Structure formats: C-alpha cells, structure tokens
Amino acid sequence: MTREELANKTKKDLTEIAKSLGVKGTSKLNKEELVEHILLLDPPFSANPEDAPLISHHLDQSLNGDHSLYRQPPIPEHLTKVATYGDGEQDIPSSYNETRITLMVRDPYWLYTYWDIDTETKNKLSQRFGGFYHIPLCIRVYDITDVTFDGSNSNYYFDVTVNHNTNSWYINVGKPNRSFCVDLGFIQPDGTFYTIARSNFVTTPRDTVSDVIDEEWMLIEEDFKRLYRLAGLGDGNSSMEMVESLIRRLEQEMSSGAVSSISGQAKYEPKQRQFWLALNTELVIYGATEPTAHVTIQGEPISLRPDGTFTLRFALPDGCQHIPVVAQSADGIDTITMTPIVTKETK
Amino acid sequence: MMEKGYLALVLHAHLPFVRHPEFPDFLEEDWFFEAITETYIPLLKTYQHLVADGIPFRITMSLSPTLISMFKDSLLQQRYLNKIEKLIELAEKEVQRTKWLPEFAETAHMYLEHFRFCHYFFAEKYRCDLTLAFKEMMDSGCLELITCGATHGYLPLMLNQTAMQAQISIAVQLHKRVFGRAPRGIWLPECGYTPGVDQFLRSEGIRFFFTDAHGILHASPRPKYGVFAPIYCPSGVAAFGRDLESSKQVWSANEGYPGDPDYREFYRDIGYDLDYEYIRPYLPSSGIRVNTGIKYYRITGRTAHKEPYNIWAAREKAAIHAGNFMFNREKQIEYLASVLDRPPIVVSPYDAELFGHWWFEGPLWLDYLIRKITYDQKTVKLITPGDYLEMFPRNQVSTPSMSSWGYKGYNEVWLEGSNDWIYPHLHKAAERMVELAYAFPNADGDLRRALNQAARELLLLQSSDWAFIMKTGTMVEYAVRRTKVHIHRFNQLYDQIKYNRIDPNYLSELEKKDNIFPDLDYAIYNPALSAQTRQTEVAATYI
Known part of the structure; x- marks a missing residue:
C-alpha cells in the first residue's frame, strides 16, 4: 500500500495491518508512526509504478509543499563542518626505513x-665496502619452481643490474607458470653474491591450457580445441592468439570507456574539422502583471513569480511564430492579450 | 527439463566510496548521483515491471559494499534529492524551451518524466534508501544478490593474507546486515583471481565466484567443459568463467549493440551545448561545464554531425537487439549441448553502470530480452550460478589460473608506470594494521575508535579504482589525492596509536569524513583472533 492509501485508513485499521506484519507494541504508536512501520516492512509496490497521479501528487507535496516530509532532518552543523584537506594531508613517507624487497x-x-x-x-654496508653508493646493486632472480628454496638450489638464476636512483624494477622472466624469488644484493669482488634482502615467492600464471589432464574429466584434444575456440579465444590454444584476442577485445572496451564504469567525464569536441561554428537562436519572452493573474502563452498556462513577473525561453527555429500572451485578472473580469510575431530566417 | 542450457546474466554494480562533507558540492560525487538516475533506478524499474507482469526470471547482481554504504549514507541521500530536484527544474525549462522544436520536444518530455519518476521512486517509495528496493527484488525471487570486496580491493596484488581475508569478511558481514541473508556468491573486484583467494571465500561461506574466460580455460587440471560449466577449486568453492562471445556483443564499441546509430549519443550533453548563462545554475559551483544527463542526439554515425534522438526508433532497435542476442544464445547453446554431455551454462557478466549510463537503452534491452526468453523460445533458461550449482552439484575439481578482466587479462592495469608507486604504501599499511590489531587485542575507548578508523583508512586506500583511474588518465588528480590522503591518515593514526598519543579531535574529524562501515571491528585484522571466530562461523554454516 502506498503512503496515501495508508493515510486514509483509521488508526484501528493501521494497527491491524501493523500487527499482521509483526510490528510489536502497536498500541504505543501514533498514526504517522504506524504508517512508517508499515511502509518499512511492506514497501509500496503498485502494479504500475509509473502511476502518473501518484507521482504528481508526491511531487506536489515534496517539491512545492512540505519539504520535511521526505527529508531526513538536517545534519547538525557540528557534523557537516569538516575541515577541507590541509596542505599536509597529502604528505606520505618516501621510505619506511626498513630493509626489504617485495616481488609481485x-x-x-x-x-x-x-x-x-x-x-x-x-x-x-658503507663501512664494510667503502661507500654505499659505490656498491653495484643488482637483483638476482631465482627460478624456484618445484623446489623448497634454501638459497642455493634454484633451477637457474640471472642477475639484473639496478642503479641507486631507483627502488623498483620490472623484470622480464618470460616464463609462465613458474615460481620465482629475488634477492637484492651485489656481487662481491670474489664473485660471491652478497644478499641484502630476499623477497617473497611468487608464481606466474599459465598462458595456455594446462597439460595436466584428469582422467575422470577427459575430453579428446580435438573437442577441447573446439571448446576453446567457442569460448571466443581464437583458433588455437596458443597463448599469443589468446592474448591478441584479449587485447583486441579490451581495446574496444577501453575506447568505449566502459570498463570501469562511470569515471570519465565527457569532453565534447566537434571533431574532423579544423575550424567550426555552432550557432543557435533562442527567444526570451518576459513580462509582469498582477501576481494573482492567470497568464497563458500560446494557450498554455504559465506560472508567475511571487512578484508577478515571468520569463520564458524558447529555442527558435526558422519560420514565423505567433505568440499570443493572455493575462486574465484573478476575478476573471479583465483580460489583456498581446501577440508578438517573430520571424526568423538563417541565411 | 525442457531447456537445453542456461544463461546467467550477471551485473556488477560498483562505485568507489566518494563522499565529501567538507565541501558543499563535489564533482566526483556526481558519479553516484548519475548512476542512481541513469542506471540503478532504471534497472530496478525494469525488474519491477517484469515482476508486476508475472514474468519469472533470474538475474544475478553484485552490489559492492562501498556502493551499499553510499546508498545508506544520509548526507549522500540528501544531496541526491537536491540533485534530482535541480534536474527536474532544468527539465521543466527544457520542455518549455523546446516547444517549437518537435524533434527535441518529445525527448525533453521523456527526461522530465523520468526525473520526476526518480524523485518519486527514491523519496516516496523507498524513503531515500535504494537497498530496500534491491532487497524487495531479492525477496520476490528474481534477483540473486551477491557481494564484492569490501572496498573493491584488487586481491591478486594485495599479498597480505589477513588483509585479503578482511576484504571478504567485511563484505559478507555488511551484506548479511543489509539484506538479511548471507551472499551465496561474490564478484571478485575486477574479476581478479589468484590461487588461494578461494580459501578466503570458503571460510566466509561463499559458494561461487567468477573469473574471466582464460582463468577457467587455463585452469589445471584442464577443465573438460571449458567455460561452459563451473569448476570446483580444491577448497570446494565453484568458479564460473565469463563467456566472451556474449560479452563482446554487448561490450564492444564497434561490433556491440551500444554503438548503434539509433541509440542515444553519450557525448552530446546540454551541459556543454547550451548557452552558458542558461545552464550555469545546473553546473557545479566552480562553473565548469559538465554532463547534466540531458542529451538530445543519437549516435548517428562516425561523424561530428549528430541527428536528433528518436525515442521510438531507439526502442525498436533495443527490441531487435534483444531478439538478436537471444537468437545467438539459442544457437550457441544448441551447439554446445550437442557437443557436451551436460547442459551448458553461458555466463555473461557486465558492469551494471554500462546499462543506462553509457548505454542509455540498456535497461530497455534487458527488459525485452527477458520477455523474449520467457515467451519466444524453449532452448535457453535464465539461471543464477547459485541455482545452477544446486541442480548440478557434481563438477570437476581444478584450480583456476591467475587472471582478471582488465586490459591483457592479468594485473597490468593496476600495476604499471602510473600507479606502481602505491604498492609499498598499501602493503606497509596492511602489515601495520595487522601489527596493531595483534598488539592491542581488547582495546576500548579512544584506542578502539582509533584502531577501527585505521582499518577504515586502510580499506579506502585499497580500492582498485584509484589505481585504475591513474592508468586511464581521466580524473587522475583526484585518485592520486585520495590515495595519498588515506596513506597519510593511516600513518598518522598508526603513530598516534603506537606511541599512545591519540588526538581525539583529529580522530573524530576522520570518523566524520571517512565514515564507511560504522560497525567495523578492527579485531578482524588480528590473525590469531579472526582465525578462531571464523572457524566457529564456518562450522555453524556447514554442520
């Protein structure tokens, strides 16, 4: 039931409805509170939610009439008065002063x-090796797939030299479905590696279908390829084709701006021409009469401001417009009609 | 069983938590207001019409906890009311202004009618809380509501296990409180999965999640049915793979439906097109031109010249596209059913905000699609993943591959030159939060409040939206500022807590600004405590 329907009921009826919905302590509630409880438990759900009279009644009430009806009480000032970002609010540490390397x-x-x-x-390090910034830092990348890494039993490793101006690096390992770990350190003059810090372990994702096949859930190779193709990932099960297809797909998505919903603001630029001009014409009709008068323009009633003035704005197409403005006094005795005629042409 | 296979439509609704009480109006808050007017209310209206017409259907929607928190926030509710009232006023003027332009007048009336409906729907029907409308649709049996990460944190790059668990756990708690029942499934933020995430889902009682197509196709052992059946992770949680063919038809700017010449053009808005003095009262206080939501043109073609929008031609096209989508699914499922030895499921997930906001006719298309599927064919049936698992509980066990639905399919969108600088801070903050929760297990008073607020700052910092915006290059400044501000606030609180120097004024200031998750309990970050309580909860769920 809607608010209106409920409002027309007696308190006794409302109490019955509230009880049937399981509201406790109905005797203590007044009529408005009962309506609120009922609406909360049984939200209005009319078969035709676009029911025009309902909407206009609602809007009459809330836009022109009693604002408090649908509004939360205003938030107390002490809650809304919140300081804006101070200048210091964006200060962040440049370092947490700890020895650590993290791998992602x-x-x-x-x-x-x-x-x-x-x-x-x-x-x-500085004391021991004569100046920290002279140490040739490097990242040692270990492939630790299927081993319990103890620092010396990697499948293989390689070094990436890094300089002191940076504290991060992208490493091309080129190996899907392998596990890695890195050390931050340097090669000592005797050729041994000095480890300053060791990272967490990570595993790169597979870039193609798995070779592991579960006997119970087997599908012949031919059929699987077909499935793969059906899934929209291109003709074979090679990763390149898949990646390409993903890229194509995602580029389209990005260009439509749709991937992460709503963040982009539109920039309207009429494109394709070096120079351009957009031109529109609008007509403003304004005037004043007794605040209590009824005024129509082209036969349609308009609303006056409290002081009896009015302003209307029309987009003006080419052609001729007759614009009869009729003002009638509140008692209906006096009527004044004025009809501007406007002709517009574009050459 | 008449049908040969199933279609699961999944809409992911999410916006980052943007709420700035410290400013009278704030541009980025408009994301939320626009989405209410253009997406959430039109979708809810679509569902309600279908229910009112007695059409049985099943659709899955994820509502992110940040979005739910904004729906529940009284400041944003009030600001939306102001917003929609301004829009009604503008639309009234527009109806007047376009009186002599028949090619625009009808569209102007459409907007006025829609904005008036929005006001009624929002204020009168649901007393400013749209979660009630979603709950109503859930209770009616047509909508399966699932959850998402607490603040849409991107899990594959989070590293800290306790922090990952907290993203899931807080989300599930909020969902239960708001909708009265636990979510059966989750939309992982950005569809980002890495092996191990499923363990966290398992311990929160979640039964299923989604990955992009290659997450399933590259699972190991090799999945027999590709993306057309779920697989169980070793933890027992089911993973459903996204079907790319049906995605492309809706997503793609070129081949997809939303680019049709008859559909409404997003980039021609009166906020940019009309006389500045006239439109000025409806622009932000800074006076820059922005979208108002009133747009009079159709896409027309790849030209700068745009033709006026015709609502009837657009409706017609939406119906044709719905028919086309249904036909393609029928053919797809007929073929799959002939190849596979079980009824296939085709999973089509989309960003909810695509519908209505970007693709104005999207909700209408959905309406036609559901009606057509119900009455015009027998091959395909709409289903939710939760229902599918109940019908087909026996599925292959396999571990999905790390994947996301971002550009190139892995982590690169959130880890590249523009945004990689955030990770030392994100990881450190998570580690520090765990340290604090462990060091102060039973805090009360200001200490407890400070610990809870620190957790809120961490969570807001972890939103994947900031890294994403930095990468895509629009509104970058805002994303950078939000990231830095939350790092700063977190570290301030960390120092104050650790060195016993809590500043109550500063604390209550932050509580007012970053007021997400009012019931949050920081103990969730205590690895010792949280593991214990979780076990009891899980036992309760499964025994």
Missing part, C-alpha cells in the same frame, strides 16, 4: 619488484 606478478612474462634499505644497513 604482472602477467605470465613479467614480474615487478620494489625494495628499501634501512639506514643502519646502509651504514654497515
């Missing part, structure tokens, strides 16, 4: 690592 996966072929070295370690 970007895709089947690339890793990302970032690191930091605390002052104490820097000083220690």
Whole structure:
C-alpha cells in the first residue's frame, strides 16, 4: 500500500495491518508512526509504478509543499563542518626505513619488484665496502619452481643490474607458470653474491591450457580445441592468439570507456574539422502583471513569480511564430492579450 | 527439463566510496548521483515491471559494499534529492524551451518524466534508501544478490593474507546486515583471481565466484567443459568463467549493440551545448561545464554531425537487439549441448553502470530480452550460478589460473608506470594494521575508535579504482589525492596509536569524513583472533 492509501485508513485499521506484519507494541504508536512501520516492512509496490497521479501528487507535496516530509532532518552543523584537506594531508613517507624487497606478478612474462634499505644497513654496508653508493646493486632472480628454496638450489638464476636512483624494477622472466624469488644484493669482488634482502615467492600464471589432464574429466584434444575456440579465444590454444584476442577485445572496451564504469567525464569536441561554428537562436519572452493573474502563452498556462513577473525561453527555429500572451485578472473580469510575431530566417 | 542450457546474466554494480562533507558540492560525487538516475533506478524499474507482469526470471547482481554504504549514507541521500530536484527544474525549462522544436520536444518530455519518476521512486517509495528496493527484488525471487570486496580491493596484488581475508569478511558481514541473508556468491573486484583467494571465500561461506574466460580455460587440471560449466577449486568453492562471445556483443564499441546509430549519443550533453548563462545554475559551483544527463542526439554515425534522438526508433532497435542476442544464445547453446554431455551454462557478466549510463537503452534491452526468453523460445533458461550449482552439484575439481578482466587479462592495469608507486604504501599499511590489531587485542575507548578508523583508512586506500583511474588518465588528480590522503591518515593514526598519543579531535574529524562501515571491528585484522571466530562461523554454516 502506498503512503496515501495508508493515510486514509483509521488508526484501528493501521494497527491491524501493523500487527499482521509483526510490528510489536502497536498500541504505543501514533498514526504517522504506524504508517512508517508499515511502509518499512511492506514497501509500496503498485502494479504500475509509473502511476502518473501518484507521482504528481508526491511531487506536489515534496517539491512545492512540505519539504520535511521526505527529508531526513538536517545534519547538525557540528557534523557537516569538516575541515577541507590541509596542505599536509597529502604528505606520505618516501621510505619506511626498513630493509626489504617485495616481488609481485604482472602477467605470465613479467614480474615487478620494489625494495628499501634501512639506514643502519646502509651504514654497515658503507663501512664494510667503502661507500654505499659505490656498491653495484643488482637483483638476482631465482627460478624456484618445484623446489623448497634454501638459497642455493634454484633451477637457474640471472642477475639484473639496478642503479641507486631507483627502488623498483620490472623484470622480464618470460616464463609462465613458474615460481620465482629475488634477492637484492651485489656481487662481491670474489664473485660471491652478497644478499641484502630476499623477497617473497611468487608464481606466474599459465598462458595456455594446462597439460595436466584428469582422467575422470577427459575430453579428446580435438573437442577441447573446439571448446576453446567457442569460448571466443581464437583458433588455437596458443597463448599469443589468446592474448591478441584479449587485447583486441579490451581495446574496444577501453575506447568505449566502459570498463570501469562511470569515471570519465565527457569532453565534447566537434571533431574532423579544423575550424567550426555552432550557432543557435533562442527567444526570451518576459513580462509582469498582477501576481494573482492567470497568464497563458500560446494557450498554455504559465506560472508567475511571487512578484508577478515571468520569463520564458524558447529555442527558435526558422519560420514565423505567433505568440499570443493572455493575462486574465484573478476575478476573471479583465483580460489583456498581446501577440508578438517573430520571424526568423538563417541565411 | 525442457531447456537445453542456461544463461546467467550477471551485473556488477560498483562505485568507489566518494563522499565529501567538507565541501558543499563535489564533482566526483556526481558519479553516484548519475548512476542512481541513469542506471540503478532504471534497472530496478525494469525488474519491477517484469515482476508486476508475472514474468519469472533470474538475474544475478553484485552490489559492492562501498556502493551499499553510499546508498545508506544520509548526507549522500540528501544531496541526491537536491540533485534530482535541480534536474527536474532544468527539465521543466527544457520542455518549455523546446516547444517549437518537435524533434527535441518529445525527448525533453521523456527526461522530465523520468526525473520526476526518480524523485518519486527514491523519496516516496523507498524513503531515500535504494537497498530496500534491491532487497524487495531479492525477496520476490528474481534477483540473486551477491557481494564484492569490501572496498573493491584488487586481491591478486594485495599479498597480505589477513588483509585479503578482511576484504571478504567485511563484505559478507555488511551484506548479511543489509539484506538479511548471507551472499551465496561474490564478484571478485575486477574479476581478479589468484590461487588461494578461494580459501578466503570458503571460510566466509561463499559458494561461487567468477573469473574471466582464460582463468577457467587455463585452469589445471584442464577443465573438460571449458567455460561452459563451473569448476570446483580444491577448497570446494565453484568458479564460473565469463563467456566472451556474449560479452563482446554487448561490450564492444564497434561490433556491440551500444554503438548503434539509433541509440542515444553519450557525448552530446546540454551541459556543454547550451548557452552558458542558461545552464550555469545546473553546473557545479566552480562553473565548469559538465554532463547534466540531458542529451538530445543519437549516435548517428562516425561523424561530428549528430541527428536528433528518436525515442521510438531507439526502442525498436533495443527490441531487435534483444531478439538478436537471444537468437545467438539459442544457437550457441544448441551447439554446445550437442557437443557436451551436460547442459551448458553461458555466463555473461557486465558492469551494471554500462546499462543506462553509457548505454542509455540498456535497461530497455534487458527488459525485452527477458520477455523474449520467457515467451519466444524453449532452448535457453535464465539461471543464477547459485541455482545452477544446486541442480548440478557434481563438477570437476581444478584450480583456476591467475587472471582478471582488465586490459591483457592479468594485473597490468593496476600495476604499471602510473600507479606502481602505491604498492609499498598499501602493503606497509596492511602489515601495520595487522601489527596493531595483534598488539592491542581488547582495546576500548579512544584506542578502539582509533584502531577501527585505521582499518577504515586502510580499506579506502585499497580500492582498485584509484589505481585504475591513474592508468586511464581521466580524473587522475583526484585518485592520486585520495590515495595519498588515506596513506597519510593511516600513518598518522598508526603513530598516534603506537606511541599512545591519540588526538581525539583529529580522530573524530576522520570518523566524520571517512565514515564507511560504522560497525567495523578492527579485531578482524588480528590473525590469531579472526582465525578462531571464523572457524566457529564456518562450522555453524556447514554442520
């Protein structure tokens, strides 16, 4: 039931309805509270939600009449008065002063690592190797797939030299479905590797279908290829084709701006021409009469401001417009008609 | 069983938490207001019409906890009312202004009618809380509501296990409180999966999630049915794969439906087109031109010249496209059913905000599609993944591959030159939060409030939206500022808590600004405590 329907009922009826919906302590509630409870438990759901009279009644009430009806009470000032961003609010630490290296996966072929070295370690290294910034830092990348890594039993490793100006690096490992770990350190003059920090372990994702087949859930190769194709990932099960197809698809999505919903604001630029002109004509009709008068323009009633003035604005097409303005006094005795005629042409 | 296979339509509704009480109006809050007018109310209206007409259907929708929190926020509710009232006023003027332009007048009337309806729907029917409308549709049996990460944190790059668990756990708690029942499924933020995530879902009682197509196709062992049946992760949680063919038809700017010449052009808005003095009262206080939502042109073609929008031609086209989509699904499912030894499921997930906001006719298309599927064919039946699992509980066990639905299919959108600088801070903040929760297990008073607020700052910092916006290049400044501000606030609180210097004024200031999840309990970040309570909950769910 809608608010209106409920409002027309007696308190006794409302109490019955509220009870049937399981509202407790109905005797203590007044009529308005009962309506609120009922609406909360049994939201109005008319078969035709576009019921025009309902909407216009609602709008009459809430737009022109009693604002408090549908509004929450205003938020107390002490709650809304919140300071804006101070200048310092965006200060963030440039370092947390700890010795650590972290490894992340970007895709089947690339890793990302970032690191930091605390002052104490820097000083220690500095003393021992004669100046921290002279140490040729490098990242040692270990492939630790299927091993319990102890620092020396990797499948293979390679080094990436990094400079002191950076504290992060993208590493091209080119190996899907393998596990990796990195050390931050440097090669000592005797050829051994000095580890400053060791990262967490990560595994790159597979870039193609798995070779592991569960006997119970087998499908012949031919059929699987067909399925793969049906899934929209191109003709074979090679990763390149899949990636290409994904890229094509996603480029389309990005260009439609649709991927992450609503963030983009439109920039309207009439394109394709070096120089352009957009021109529109609008007509403003304004006037004043007794505040109580009835005024129509081209036969349609318009509303006056409290002081009896009015303003109307029309987009003006080419052609001729007769615009009869009729004002009638509140008692219906006096009527004044004025009819501007406007002709517009564009050459 | 008459049908040969199933179609699961999944709409993912999410917006980042944007709420700025410190400003009288704030441009980015418009994302939420526009989405209410253009997407959420039109979708709800569509569902209600279908229910009113007695049409049985099933559709899945994820509502992110940040979006739910905004629906529930009284400041934003009030601001939406102001917004829609201004729009009604503008639309009234537009009806007047276009009186002599028959090619625009009808469209102007359409907007006025819609805005008036929105006001009625929002204020009168649901007393400013649209979660009630979603709940009503859930209770009517047509909508399966699922959850998402608490603040849409991108899990594959989060690393900290406790923080990942918290994203899921907070989301499930909020969902239960708002909708009165636990979600059976989840939309992982950005569809981002990495092996192990399913364990967290399992411990919150979640039964299913989604990955992009290659997440399932590259699962190991090789999945027998490709993306056309779910697989169970070793944890027992089911994973459904996105079908690319049906996605493309709706998503793609070139081949997809939304680019049709008869559909409404998004980029011609009176906020940009009309006389500045006239439109000025409806622009933000800074006075820059923005979209108002009133747009009079159709896409027309790849030209700068645009023809006036014709609502009847657009309706007709939406019906044709719905028919085409249905026909393609019929053919797809007939073929799949002939190849596979079980009824296939085709999973078509979309961003909810595509419908109505970007693709104005989207909700109408959905309306036609559901009606046609119900009455015009027998091959395909609409289903939700939860229902499918109940009908087909026996599925292959396999581990999906790390994947997302972002550009190139992995983590690159959220980890590249423009945004990689955030991760040292995100990871450190998560680690510090765990440290605090562990060090102060039973706090009360200001200490407790400070710990809870620190958790809120961490969560807001983790929203994947910031990294995404930095990458895509619009509104970058805002995303950078939000990231830095939450890092700063978190670290301030961390120091204040750790060194016993809590500033109550600063704290209550932050509580007012970043007021998401009022019931949050920081203990969720205590690895010792949270593991314990979770086990009891899980036991309760499964025994």
